[in-house]
Amino acid sequence: DVVLTQSPVSLPVTLGQPASIACRSSQSLVNSAGNTYLSWFQQRPGQSPRRLIYEVSKRDSGVPDRFSGSGSDTDFTLKISRVEAEDVGVYYCMQGSQWPYTFGQGTKLEIK
């Protein structure tokens, strides 16, 4: 199975400052069709997860443009250009390039 390792596990950020979360895969996420199914999810306290980014860098509808995804092969990054109070929560990367799908362990973003 593909193992996704996120860093850092905890991310204290000052409001208005940028934030970055890394997600490293134990193997290439490029599938046999040449697609890379790496997604990012946000889970605010007490809420269901919400997908932010899919296929590495495509932003879902309604997601603020301060969120961006990048990367390739085994190394991926979620960036928030300017953190706002509503961004507090846990962020997960997830791969859908091969079964079983797997999630990273999560990164908890908090405001300093």
Next chain:
Amino acid sequence: VQLVESGGGLVQPGGSLILSCAASGFSFNNYWINWVRQAPGKGLVWVAIINTDGSTTGYADSVKGRFTISRDNARNTAYLQMNSLGADDTALYYCARDVAGSPHSWGQGTLVTVSS
């Protein structure tokens, strides 16, 4: 788009439970469906997936042979049959519509507690 899970509850170790995921607001039979679970205070764990007509399914290793995912497109509902439940299966279970290779629209979840 709405997904509503139901069927959770308290079950004894070794017992069984069937979860339902009722969908509305979209063409249910055009989308794969996932089940994802989250133990209390823990991270997200993918459980299972089913394709549009139910002919293809996939499972996490931890549930393979114990859980069965299915769907009834006439009822716009997906199911998760869970057998031989253990304490490690205690979690909030979410269903989610699959879009572009990952869960997109999520329900609110249904809580399964395995305890004697």
